[in-house]
Amino acid sequence: MAAPRVSFEFFPPKTLEASFRLWDTVQTLAPLQPRFVSVTYGAGGTTRTLTREAVGTLHGSSGLNVAAHLTCVNATRAETMAIADEFHAAGVREIVALRGDAPKDSGGFxxxxxxxxxxxxxxxxxxxxxxxxxxxxxxxxxHPEAADTSADIDWLKRKFDAGADEAITQFFFSADTFLRFRDRCAAAGIDKPIIPGIFPIENWSGARRFAQSCGTTVPDWLNSAFETAERDGRSDLLAIAVATEMCSTLMDHGVEDLHFYTLNRPELTRDICHALGVTPRVELRDVA
Structure with missing residues (x-):
């Protein structure tokens, strides 16, 4: 079986220490030759400027194909499109277009x-x-705001009809969740690529809270497994095994692309990619 094509999501740093962590993350994962790397916005557009700066730095210095997140939150059409024009002028041709999350305690978008x-x-x-x-x-x-999964598929079809080229999914903890969704999308007439989003579990309690906030089902067996692994000091081994098995199942069913939510912590993502046969092929070029 051929190794999958991979891509990675980063978030923009807010401190000098976080900047070093982001660069370490890039250096660790760039040799895996990702199709692209994306840089997120914070909720409510709170990291809009930081995102622009991180996208510009990565695009100019890393040699990676950088995709910038762009949202509709707290900005006029003119302001949003001015940011898109800045990306275009800088040579960035990849956008992850999202409605965006509303600011915390704002009562919704x-x-x-x-x-x-x-x-x-x-x-x-x-x-x-x-x-x-x-x-x-x-x-x-x-989606937490959707009536049901059919509504999400209807929205996805509208996004493709509006001009989107590919979709990246929210993370999930069961390969069947993605495969059933892919089948429903195909039945609805969606024929453009849908890339599964993979979330390597660095910290189980944090991952569980995050999953609950975005409507991701947490299987009972997974919760029990991580509780046991944490007592035994083997959380990382379990995280690698769980993600690798799920990705392998996806690949067995024809999935060729995987998108990893790294949280700027690259080690688990790197080890999972290695287990899937994605190995370093180039070195990150030096920055003058």
């Missing part, structure tokens, strides 16, 4: 009076603006 009302409007504007590759979010389990 509310469009800016002069902004995009949803991700579909943003996607259509980006498609009209220039030669971007546009990726979007997809939800194998119901």
């Amino acid at each position: 509310k469009p800016h009076p002069e902004g995009f009302k949803d991700s579909c409007e943003l996607i259509a504007a980006l498609k009209e603006r220039g030669d971007f590759t546009i990726r979007v979010g997809a939800y194998p389990e119901a």
Whole structure:
């Protein structure tokens, strides 16, 4: 079986120490030759400037194909498209277009009076603006604001109809969750690539809270396994084994691309990729 193609998600650093961690993460994972790496926005657009700076630095110094997250939150259409134009002028041609999460305790997403009302409007504007590759979010389990999974599939179809090229899913803990979702998408007439999002579990209690907040099912067996592994000091071994087995199952069913949510902690992602046959092929070039 051929090794999968991989991509990685990073978040922009807020401190000098975090900047060093991001660069260490890039140095660790760049030799795996990812198709692209993405840089996130914070909730409510709180890291908009940091994201622009991180995208520019990575694009200019790492040799990686960098995808910038862009959201509709707390910005006018003109402001949002000005950021897209900055990315384009800097040579960045990859955008992850999202509605975005509302600021904490804001009572939910509310469009800016002069902004995009949803991700579909943003996607259509980006498609009209220039030669971007546009990726979007997809939800194998119901988004917390969706009525059900059918509503999520309807939204995904609208995103593709608006001009999106690929989708990246929210993370999940069972290969069957993704495979059933992929089948439902195909039945709905969606024929563009859907990349499964993989979340290596660095800290189980944090991962469980995160999963609960975004509607990801936590299997009882996984919770028990990590509780035992933490007592035995073998959490990392379990995390690698669980993710590797799930990715292998996905690959057995025709999945060729995997997107890893690294949380700027690269070691588990690297080890999982190695277990899947993704090994270093080039060295990160030196920065002058």
